[in-house]
Amino acid sequence: MTRIFLVAAVALLPISAHADTKKGLAHWTCEDFTGSEDVFKPKLVYWATGAAKAGKPKMTTIDIVETEKIVPIIIETCQKDPKASFFQTLKSEWRKLEKGVEKLERKAL
Incomplete structure (x- = not known):
């Protein structure tokens, strides 16, 4: 059910002509993303993050703050x-980002 929703969500995203919207996520290049x-x-990152963490209940929440931090990193x-x-x-x-957060959490303890 989740996969159907994710596929439908991406199919409905109006992306510029530079990105090949007919490709599956596994075939997207960085050029497709930056285009x-x-x-x-950010919407593509939210969606792709959900796909990357599928089946991992610990990671099913959407962290808007962390996602906003990582979008420029991925672009760069x-x-x-x-x-x-x-x-x-x-x-x-x-x-990389999660490892950095884990290190900060350990230091705080």
Whole structure:
């Protein structure tokens, strides 16, 4: 059910002509992501994050603050390597951000 909703949500996003909306998420490049309109980039990150964390109940919440932090990081990383996989870049940058948060939490204890 969740996958159907996610697929429908992305299909309905009006993305600029630069992005190939016929590709599945696994086939999107960073160039496809950076070619989308800026207003839709956070929505794409929300959606792709949900897809990346599917089946992991611990991570099912949407953290708007953290997502707003990571969108510019993903844009910058994708601009450096436009042919890289958007999905892999997103997952990699989330792992880095989450590790940084875990370190801060341990220090606070």
